[in-house]
Amino acid sequence: MDYNSKKKKFISLKGNSGLHSPNIHSIIKEIPEIKVDVDACYLSNPYATELFLDYLKRDIINTGRINDMIGYYPSPNTEIAKPISKTLNIPSSNILVCNGAVEGIQAILNMLTGKLVIPIPTFSSYYEYCHNMLEPIYYNLAKERDYVLDLEEYAKFIHDKNINNVLIINPNNPTGSYINSSDIITFIEEHKHLDSIILDESFIHFASEDGNSNMQFNSIQGRINDFDNVFIVKSMAKDFGIAGLRCGYVLMRADHVRTCLSEGFLWNVNGIAEYFFELYGDKKFLLEYENHRKKYIADTLSFYTMLKELAGIKILPSNANFFLVEILNGSTSEDLTLKLLIEHNIYVRDCNDKIGLQGEYVRIASRTERENKMIYEALENSL
């Protein structure tokens, strides 16, 4: 099959995938002529995936515990919240365990009415899943400031437009831009009158404020009870590399958790995801994970250093595990994405469907050291 036929097939597949890119399984299934060596569309820590798989094989598959995990009902939501509660040191009554963060986003949006301000570009579910009682108001992040959110200007916009619900994704996706936790806390403290502030910390494990000297990250999850109107969304897919399990949670006021549980969410976490959450409460696992997290951040930093040298593109500074890349050599993002995929078997995220971006952009995930090198070489050849 020639380049143009593969191109046509991929464009048609993408057309059927809505605001999300087709996943690697769909590409392999629908266009077997396209090979994918590196999935740099998917934002996850591959070392963490390996760690979880090692545990799963040793503790669950080899022991036969998997039989019960599949054959029997999982524990109810409130039970699975317990190890999360232990690790975050917050009451489990503040935790809604979710079948992936997207379920949590849906649950929050269903509780809100009025206006929700959404800085764009960002993760599309926040505007896709607004219902007819919740109006999404777009706040354009400025290209000249690399799409970094300026909280002072944001506050002015919120005030002027009479907005009652606010979204902050930190670090943001697809930009990777990050706001220091102390600034977030100041913003929250100055906006206690709002109905809600949704803070999405799905990529927080990759962000550090110490210039990466010891790679600490500053989540405010432990402070959920200090802020009455705050919802914190947390995906586990990125940092722990387990998107297929569907694990996430929302931290919020206990009465909001009770409202959600009164409407369902009973057995919404599958048996193997329940095992993941057991590990999330297990200090030994978390210590091992910490090594994999730091190794991955180090690789991501080296990847950034490499990418910055390439001519014809601009790499935006990122505190996440991916880079938003502006294409400056005249090529479109679609052309580059297709060239990388079809000629080099490297799958990156074409951002041409992301509202709020001015220019031609792709998003490139950091993968393993070896894969990052492959991505770099493919880019070098394609630009």
Added chain:
Amino acid sequence: MDYNSKKKKFISLKGNSGLHSPNIHSIIKEIPEIKVDVDACYLSNPYATELFLDYLKRDIINTGRINDMIGYYPSPNTEIAKPISKTLNIPSSNILVCNGAVEGIQAILNMLTGKLVIPIPTFSSYYEYCHNMLEPIYYNLAKERDYVLDLEEYAKFIHDKNINNVLIINPNNPTGSYINSSDIITFIEEHKHLDSIILDESFIHFASEDGNSNMQFNSIQGRINDFDNVFIVKSMAKDFGIAGLRCGYVLMRADHVRTCLSEGFLWNVNGIAEYFFELYGDKKFLLEYENHRKKYIADTLSFYTMLKELAGIKILPSNANFFLVEILNGSTSEDLTLKLLIEHNIYVRDCNDKIGLQGEYVRIASRTERENKMIYEALENSL
């Protein structure tokens, strides 16, 4: 630990479990002093569990495919609907794939307003998850008719009370009572003016209308497009024995499916559940499953014959994979449940929290031939 201490611990655990019984994992974890040899609380075909586990081990675990299923995102809802569409021979646009049937129940209830009539006793989620715009109206099934739903009287009640949303669970849980598909269809055709008829067929694989001569079951799932106001709920946990995976679906008008998808449900099916749905579209798997289904029904029928001989209890006729048992020897359902659990390690469902039952009842699931014999002997000793 003595009988009374174990009893106290179990009663406290049950008190924390809301309207659902504590699952077997919780009992083992929280009260290690209690041993559970047979879980006759849990309604599933154990032979089907084994079949799925065989496939999973061969195709997914041994081949390493499990790594991608856990590491990468599953396919979106519309993609996973395809094998279901193939097997049921209906368009995939009529299918919302769910993270367990409970998610589907929640999705349906969220779309309805007004009054929902619920025949009781029944599965509690239907009244638990009614929101403040949907009023549950209870319709008491008559004890003197073994709690069988009389559709003519039901129609009269619906008319008299000006009801716009109707629930029928067929076979019903916890009674096991069944209505012929032709009567259901007549009822639906006479109630086209209603906003909705929710038909829950979660236990339909265990029901046959031919006196079990060849154990066929009569689902009306294939006719979803003939009925504009019908929602069909289907759990896969019972018939396929995979409650831990969280697999279910709702069949409904395509515009209702689109409404749901516009609000979320994007990646709500985990990677291993996606594999189950692949098998649900695979004729070879379904043929093997059919043998396990029939073997299990045969065992269930033998179990009924045995149970009927016991004095001091009445076994209600059932077309499902469980029996509602009225206790007539003066013992309470709690006493019998505790005796079976603590003295014989047999876990049955105490129905004393089920609204709509008059008397003392436990619900006993049919399990494997060997386990059914253990249940029978324990009952014989306890009554």
